[in-house]
Amino acid sequence: MRAHGTDGGVAQAVFRRFNALRPLSDEDTAALEHAILEGLLRAGPGEDLITEGDRIDSVRLVLSGWLFRHKTLEDGRRQIVNFILPGETCDSHAYLLSTIDHSITAATPVAYADIKRVRFEQLMAANRTLAEAFMCETLLSSAIQREWVINLGRRAAFERVAHLFCEIFERLRPVGMVDGNSCALPVTQMDLADATGLSVVHLNRTIQELRASGLIVLKDRTLTISDLEALKNAAMYSPNYLQLYRAK
Amino acid sequence: MRAHGTDGGVAQAVFRRFNALRPLSDEDTAALEHAILEGLLRAGPGEDLITEGDRIDSVRLVLSGWLFRHKTLEDGRRQIVNFILPGETCDSHAYLLSTIDHSITAATPVAYADIKRVRFEQLMAANRTLAEAFMCETLLSSAIQREWVINLGRRAAFERVAHLFCEIFERLRPVGMVDGNSCALPVTQMDLADATGLSVVHLNRTIQELRASGLIVLKDRTLTISDLEALKNAAMYSPNYLQLYRAK
DNA sequence: GCTGCCCATTAGCTTATGTTAAAGCGGTCG
DNA sequence: CGACCGCTTTAACATAAGCTAATGGGCAGC
Numbered sequence: 001m002r003a004h005g006t007d008g009g010v011a012q013a014v015f016r017r018f019n020a021l022r023p024l025s026d027e028d029t030a031a032l033e034h035a036i037l038e039g040l041l042r043a044g045p046g047e048d049l050i051t052e053g054d055r056i057d058s059v060r061l062v063l064s065g066w067l068f069r070h071k072t073l074e075d076g077r078r079q080i081v082n083f084i085l086p087g088e089t090c091d092s093h094a095y096l097l098s099t100i101d102h103s104i105t106a107a108t109p110v111a112y113a114d115i116k117r118v119r120f121e122q123l124m125a126a127n128r129t130l131a132e133a134f135m136c137e138t139l140l141s142s143a144i145q146r147e148w149v150i151n152l153g154r155r156a157a158f159e160r161v162a163h164l165f166c167e168i169f170e171r172l173r174p175v176g177m178v179d180g181n182s183c184a185l186p187v188t189q190m191d192l193a194d195a196t197g198l199s200v201v202h203l204n205r206t207i208q209e210l211r212a213s214g215l216i217v218l219k220d221r222t223l224t225i226s227d228l229e230a231l232k233n234a235a236m237y238s239p240n241y242l243q244l245y246r247a248k
Numbered sequence: 249m250r251a252h253g254t255d256g257g258v259a260q261a262v263f264r265r266f267n268a269l270r271p272l273s274d275e276d277t278a279a280l281e282h283a284i285l286e287g288l289l290r291a292g293p294g295e296d297l298i299t300e301g302d303r304i305d306s307v308r309l310v311l312s313g314w315l316f317r318h319k320t321l322e323d324g325r326r327q328i329v330n331f332i333l334p335g336e337t338c339d340s341h342a343y344l345l346s347t348i349d350h351s352i353t354a355a356t357p358v359a360y361a362d363i364k365r366v367r368f369e370q371l372m373a374a375n376r377t378l379a380e381a382f383m384c385e386t387l388l389s390s391a392i393q394r395e396w397v398i399n400l401g402r403r404a405a406f407e408r409v410a411h412l413f414c415e416i417f418e419r420l421r422p423v424g425m426v427d428g429n430s431c432a433l434p435v436t437q438m439d440l441a442d443a444t445g446l447s448v449v450h451l452n453r454t455i456q457e458l459r460a461s462g463l464i465v466l467k468d469r470t471l472t473i474s475d476l477e478a479l480k481n482a483a484m485y486s487p488n489y490l491q492l493y494r495a496k
Numbered sequence: 497g498c499t500g501c502c503c504a505t506t507a508g509c510t511t512a513t514g515t516t517a518a519a520g521c522g523g524t525c526g
Numbered sequence: 527c528g529a530c531c532g533c534t535t536t537a538a539c540a541t542a543a544g545c546t547a548a549t550g551g552g553c554a555g556c
Contacts, residue, residue, distance in 0.1 A: 053488060071398045073484045079398035096384050101391045101489035136344050138386065143349045145393040150319045150327035152400035153445030157543070188503065197401030199544050204505060236321045240301060241349035405513070436533065447514050452535060 010111065011036050013175040014061050017087035020174050021140070022133040032130060035123055036061060036113040043106040049090065050104040056097075059120045059134075060090040065110030066186055070194065071102045080195040082144060083107075083168065083187075087175040089141075092120075092134045108186045143241045152197045155236070157206045160196050162235035165216060169225055170242055185223040258359065259284050261423040262309050265335035268422050269388070270381040280378060283371055284309060284361040291354040297338065298352040304345075307368045307382075308338040313358030314434055318442065319350045328443040330392060331355075331416065331435075335423040337389075340368075340382045356434045391489045400445045403484070405454045408444050410483035413464060417473060418490055433471040 009015075011033060018024055018032070039058075043049060049067065050056065067084040081102060084090060090104055095117045115123070124131040144167070151163050165185075172183045193203040210216045215231045217224040225231050232239075257263075259281060266272055266280070287306075291297060297315065298304065315332040329350060332338060338352055343365045363371070372379040392415070399411050413433075420431045441451035458464045463479045465472040473479050480487075 069394070071394065073398070073402060075484070077402040079401040081394045081397040093383055093387060096380055097387055097391075098491060099488065102394055132344055135341055138390070139341060139345055142386070142390050142393060143345075145390060145397065146317070146319065146329045146350055149329040149393065149396050149400060150321070152397060153327040153442075154321060154325040189505095190503080194401075200503095201505085201545075202543050205543090208505080236323070240347065243346060437535095438533080448534090449515075449536090450513055453513090456535085 010040070010063050011061070011113070013063060013087035013177070016175045018133045021136040022129050024129060024133070028127055028129050031123060031127055035115050035119055038119070039114040039116070041112055041114050043110045043112070045106055045108055047106045048103055049106065050100055052101060052103045053099050056091060056095045056100055058095070058114050058116045059092045061113045061115070062086055062088050062090065063111040063113060066107040067104055067110055068107055068191065068195070069102050069104050078194050079197065080191060082141070082148065083195070085171050085175070086177055089134065089137045092138055107191065147241045157196070157198055157202060158209055159235050161192070161203065161206045161210060162215065162231050163237055164192070164196055165223060165225065166228070166232050166235050166237045167242065169223070169228070181226070181228065182222055182224040184221060185218065186221050258288070258311050259309070259361070261311060261335035261425070264423045266381045269384040270377050272377060272381070276375055276377050279371060279375055283363050283367055286367070287362040287364070289360055289362050291358045291360070293354055293356055295354045296351055297354065298348055300349060300351045301347050303347055304339060304343045306343070306362050306364045307340045309361045309363070310334055310336050310338070311359040311361060314355040315352055315358060316355055316439065316443070317350050317352050326442050327445065328439060330389070330396065331443070333416070333419050333423070334425055337382065337385045340386055355439065395489045405444070405446055405450060406457055407483050408446070409440070409451065409454045409458060410463065410479050411485055412440070412444055413471060413473065414476070414480050414483050414485045415490065417471070417476070429474070429476065430470055430472040432469060433466065434469050
């Protein structure tokens with residue numbers, strides 16, 4: 001039947017990712033899988049999973065599809081502060097806070113598992129490895145957030161977009177969502193603009209530049225990175241922050 | 249003698265902050281205070297507490313002084329990704345990751361407590377409230393990081409600097425480090441520029457503008473906010489993300 | 497097969513911010 | 527006391543990125 005996380009089970013991406021954070025025993029895997037299968041849900045593109053100001057009472061794991069976290073200023077300026085990719089977690093532990101400071105919206109059709117707080121806390125209490133893996137998930141998401149700060153603060157548009165593409169590729173790779181040197185990029189240029197702090201027009205100009213320099217091909221929502229090392233150089237990409245942590 | 253956290257004990261700021269996150273019982277307070285007093289240390293301005301790539305094996309609590317987290321690109325461009333203010337924590341739980349993705353440097357003379365991992369884990373295991381408070385500390389720091397992303401991505405220089413000043417003021421307030429409508433701002437304009445993603449020259453221009461508009465006085469490393477509400481309006485400051493969380 | 501809509505693209509112009517350089521302004525060290 | 531040093535401030539100029547507007551392409555619905 002469903003081998004734990006090794007074949008096409010619905011939660012394959014989650015298991016791959018967690019195993020990169022902390023090697024999971026069969027028992028860990030089974031416990032997590034149980035919790036996941038109890039709360040399977042779906043959302044369509046544009047649907048909000050969480051709106052700024054909401055209270056949260058569960059933890060969600062993305063099984064497939066893309067979402068993004070975003071914040072909006074009074075006058076409508078929007079910033080995407082992160083993408084949430086298959087295998088990643090929305091706000092583990094965030095139920096500890098009174099309300100959430102940002103919104104989460106599906107960019108594509110999404111399948112996710114909703115684990116209620118009580119259930120989640122049982123799982124954490126009963127299983128040290130899983131607790132550590134979820135903690136790493138939270139820490140890693142912070143590390144990404146910090147990298148976005150330097151991306152927005154100190155990289156020029158060309159480097160910035162190049163960096164985003166490198167990061168997305170490297171985040172999709174461990175969950176098996178890349179195919180050779182290509183991956184899906186199922187978001188509009190407006191979304192990419194809001195993620196990089198650029199205007200749509202300038203984002204488009206920048207993408208044309210990236211194309212012209214032969215670093216990428218972007219067509220039909222598929223990103224192909226012709227030469228990843230070259231793209232990383234152009235982006236001044238530092239691999240450290242994304243490292244998946246085998247060792248304790 | 250030293251009343252727990254209410255008088256001038258060295259860890260006053262820490263206790264004030266933790267109490268805002270989770271009300272601490274006398275027992276909680278005593279346990280935390282013990283751990284703090286075992287590992288008191290100091291650092292001078294410019295001293296690195298952690299350098300990108302280090303392994304971490306302890307948790308540090310800032311008792312007094314300012315530090316900043318920063319990352320630097322190959323070519324020297326530097327971005328301060330956050331300040332660490334009195335009462336705040338450097339990287340609780342970060343020992344779970346293999347290496348750290350950024351550096352932490354003292355901006356002023358700093359007094360801090362260094363709690364070794366093993367000790368910290370004992371404390372967490374023995375004391376649920378403290379564990380939750382440390383978790384909130386981590387989550388709150390993520391929320392701040394997200395706000396910095398929108399600050400850098402979508403606010404213009406004037407709003408951006410105004411926002412930083414509002415945030416710093418609101419972070420210093422609960423630990424008793426503001427005096428009326430003034431607080432210390434013990435960093436150079438170069439640091440502020442690196443925190444806001446601006447050039448020093450433009451940061452200076454922006455500060456002149458803020459002065460000219462009567463919103464702030466900045467002199468001798470002291471920031472005075474003439475009208476906090478007006479400054480918040482100018483910054484499109486949204487208070488939600490910093491809320492200190494009484495309620496579960 | 498036309499209409500409308502969303503998204504990508506391009507052009508022309510405006511502006512915020514960066515860059516370089518120089519001067520002012522305390523401190524402090526010798 | 528004078529020279530240096532780190533920091534702030536100002537000026538003049540350069541440029542990356544924003545804004546507005548128009549066009550084009552693909553796709554869905556009528």
